[in-house]
Amino acid sequence: MSDDKDKKELRVRRIENGTVIDHITSGQALNVLKILGIPSSSHSVVSVLLNSQGKYGNKDVVKIENRELKVREVDRIALIAPNATINIIRNYNVSQKKKVHIPExxxxxxxxxxxxxxxxxxxxxxxxxxxxxxxxxxxxxxxxxxxxxxxxxxxxxx
Ligand SMILES: Nc1ncnc2c1ncn2[C@@H]1O[C@H](COP(=O)(O)OP(=O)(O)OP(=O)(O)O)[C@@H](O)[C@H]1O
Ligand SMILES: [Mg+2]
Ligand SMILES: [Zn+2]
Structure with a gap:
């Protein structure tokens, strides 16, 4: 990994436990926050990365500490960010990765x-x-x- 890539990946600090919503369609992160009721009905610590350079063009990323998402929330996210992945973080590592499911x-x-x-x-x-x-x-x-x-x-x- 080049030093440059290292710097980019260190932009947001690692979280110990929680959820990383990755590969969000660029520009949709704020809608994702709205779906999750952030900040009004949630006190979780949240980091938002807008226009991050991904493998397939720009993406947004949302990282939420100490929270896992409900099915209903993931279903809504699928509609605005059909390529998103939901990564469950436990003890600083990705313990589970799921693509959102696009319903018929x-x-x-x-x-x-x-x-x-x-x-x-x-x-x-x-x-x-x-x-x-x-x-x-x-x-x-x-x-x-x-x-x-x-x-x-x-x-x-x-
Ligand atoms: N402890 C952590 N705290 C914050 N973000 C994390 C943590 N661990 C992983 N991530 C982020 O979660 C996402 C998924 O991590 P992973 O290591 O699976 O990356 P990846 O191999 O690039 O996954 P993908 O193939 O889905 O893009 C990445 O955006 C990564 O930066
Ligand atoms: Mg990746
Ligand atoms: Zn109608």
């Missing part, structure tokens, strides 16, 4: 962007989308009105 359907997680969609009416209807992969990004198709969300999914999370 999402229910009750995203709000349809069509104001006239029945899922946005007063009816007790849970939003539902069909998920497809479009290159680097995901495409969500509303099961009720057919409207497609392909940009800024993070902005439409319920």
């Amino acid at each position: 359907f999402v229910g009750g997680i995203v709000k349809c962007i069509n104001p006239n969609c029945i899922s946005n009416s007063n009816e007790p209807i849970t939003s539902k989308f069909n998920v497809s992969v479009d290159g680097e990004n995901l495409k969500l198709r509303c099961a009720y009105c057919g409207r497609i969300i392909s940009e800024d999914i993070g902005k439409h999370l319920l």
